[in-house]
Amino acid sequence: MHQIDVDKLSRLARIDITDEEKESLSKDLESILGYIKQIESLEVKETQKVADEHHNIFREDEVLNDSGSNTDAFVEEMPDSTDNYLKVKQIL
Amino acid sequence: MISLSKLTIKSAHEAMKNGEFSARELAEEYLKVIQEKNPSINAYIEVYDDVLKQADMADDRFKNGRATLLTGIPIALKDNMLFSGKKVSSSSHILDGYVATYDGTVVSILKKEGAVLIGRTNMDEFAMGSSTETSNYGVTKNPFDQERVPGGSSGGSAAALAMDGSLVSLGSDTGGSIRQPAAFCGLVGLHPTYGSVSRYGLIAMGSSLDQIGPLTKTVEDAEIIFNAISKYDKNDSTSIPEEKRIKTQKSLKKKIGIPQSFLSGEGIDPEVLANFSQVVEKLKGSGYEIVDVSLPYTPYSLAVYYILMPAEASTNLSRFDGIRFGLREDGKDLFEEYAKTRGSGFGKEVRRRILLGTYVLSHGYYDAYYNKAILVRKEIEKELNKILEEVDVILTPSTPTPAFKIGEKSKDPVSMYLSDIFTVPANIAKVPAISIPSGKTRDGLPLGIQFIGPRFGEDILFKIGKDFESLV
Numbered sequence: 123m124h125q126i127d128v129d130k131l132s133r134l135a136r137i138d139i140t141d142e143e144k145e146s147l148s149k150d151l152e153s154i155l156g157y158i159k160q161i162e163s164l165e166v167k168e169t170q171k172v173a174d175e176h177h178n179i180f181r182e183d184e185v186l187n188d189s190g191s192n193t194d195a196f197v198e199e200m201p202d203s204t205d206n207y208l209k210v211k212q213i214l
Numbered sequence: 215m216i217s218l219s220k221l222t223i224k225s226a227h228e229a230m231k232n233g234e235f236s237a238r239e240l241a242e243e244y245l246k247v248i249q250e251k252n253p254s255i256n257a258y259i260e261v262y263d264d265v266l267k268q269a270d271m272a273d274d275r276f277k278n279g280r281a282t283l284l285t286g287i288p289i290a291l292k293d294n295m296l297f298s299g300k301k302v303s304s305s306s307h308i309l310d311g312y313v314a315t316y317d318g319t320v321v322s323i324l325k326k327e328g329a330v331l332i333g334r335t336n337m338d339e340f341a342m343g344s345s346t347e348t349s350n351y352g353v354t355k356n357p358f359d360q361e362r363v364p365g366g367s368s369g370g371s372a373a374a375l376a377m378d379g380s381l382v383s384l385g386s387d388t389g390g391s392i393r394q395p396a397a398f399c400g401l402v403g404l405h406p407t408y409g410s411v412s413r414y415g416l417i418a419m420g421s422s423l424d425q426i427g428p429l430t431k432t433v434e435d436a437e438i439i440f441n442a443i444s445k446y447d448k449n450d451s452t453s454i455p456e457e458k459r460i461k462t463q464k465s466l467k468k469k470i471g472i473p474q475s476f477l478s479g480e481g482i483d484p485e486v487l488a489n490f491s492q493v494v495e496k497l498k499g500s501g502y503e504i505v506d507v508s509l510p511y512t513p514y515s516l517a518v519y520y521i522l523m524p525a526e527a528s529t530n531l532s533r534f535d536g537i538r539f540g541l542r543e544d545g546k547d548l549f550e551e552y553a554k555t556r557g558s559g560f561g562k563e564v565r566r567r568i569l570l571g572t573y574v575l576s577h578g579y580y581d582a583y584y585n586k587a588i589l590v591r592k593e594i595e596k597e598l599n600k601i602l603e604e605v606d607v608i609l610t611p612s613t614p615t616p617a618f619k620i621g622e623k624s625k626d627p628v629s630m631y632l633s634d635i636f637t638v639p640a641n642i643a644k645v646p647a648i649s650i651p652s653g654k655t656r657d658g659l660p661l662g663i664q665f666i667g668p669r670f671g672e673d674i675l676f677k678i679g680k681d682f683e684s685l686v
Contacts, residue, residue: 154631157517159517201541
């Protein structure tokens, strides 16, 4: 099995991994992949790679709550906010 | 003094109705036990501050004749269920201090019934584990032997009930997280049919697998809780409308299937196998026909699980990014803020599974792993559904070993994962399964057996489960 690129995965997943942990995580992942690899050679009758059939169950996008009824509770949980706006780092 | 260890939902209800004790007295009794035992067992992360107020409201309902069977019943919630205004964290550092902004559907049903919600119980972080060792709040101890784990991920819920710190506990089960701790702590644990209980307000792990269910002392209690919480909910897109909950089985055949080849795998404790043989003999003795069933794909369930679950978890947990709620670590730009927040907010097992999920979903591996797992899942579903038309239930041990020692498996992920080998197939096939106490080892550790039933066949599990309960 080829070496897992933990650096690349941690960038994709947006998770900082310390250098000390890289080695142990990579070993863990190799061992888990070694276990799950057993399905690779398994023959299946169906070969169509489809998930279950889906249909749209979403309701119409209309406002059902009284405007502002949840605002305080949500703003309370924000890590940073100003005047009921969520504050984040500059993006551009 | 109320004798808590023998108390069931019905006996507690009768006692409150007849005035033998009030809901407040009952709640006080549980709080006393929690105060005494929780410091060493660590089942509860938090006991809510309004337990007695909830109990007083329950007493009012008894007085004015509006009490239901669940009114005044003290219930523990796993720390991944949202209760408006209360802290909830999935036992993760990334949700430290987070307060739920709404009630999950199951919580709102229990509140409507007037149940007394005692507190939130410890669990493996984001339900990722089989021992509660990955919790940010320390390990929970097994009340039967404090050097051992209570199982997981709903280990706190199991320990709370086993130490008489609740009358009923709720857990969630993605690959065995209700049934395995139930088996380790001598309790009944039900994983309901996928789609029968709403997950609205349950912090998600693997959305095609997660289900909420009860941990109880008796099958009857599990039945009462299941009947109360198993309702269609428009707020959960996977909730199945009542009229579509079609049972494939009409009447009991008194026929039980055993997948012999699945039971001859490595790593199964001889005491578990001996106990299983005794169970089989008892069932035969009470008129059940036991047949060997061939399930060639089912033993691959755990491999399928460790592809689908991390894939789903890695996408579900992308919402924890330090932006809208929970922990935020400062970084020089947005990317660094995400990576630092998630790097320090998630524990090692959670990071491991997110990386694994990212890997199996990444370009070049998607077909070999994720798509292949979906196809094998379909085969497992098909073969289990077919066998469950021929037999009433499939019988296996609940776990390959009794409760293991704290630290015994935490260094080796695969050996930890293997403790779910018998429970995972029900999640993969979306069918219900129940773990019921089946005796003890020579050292006094509880053992459990598992009945797997057809979709929406919970009533079959309860019927056979009660029969079995009367035999042990």
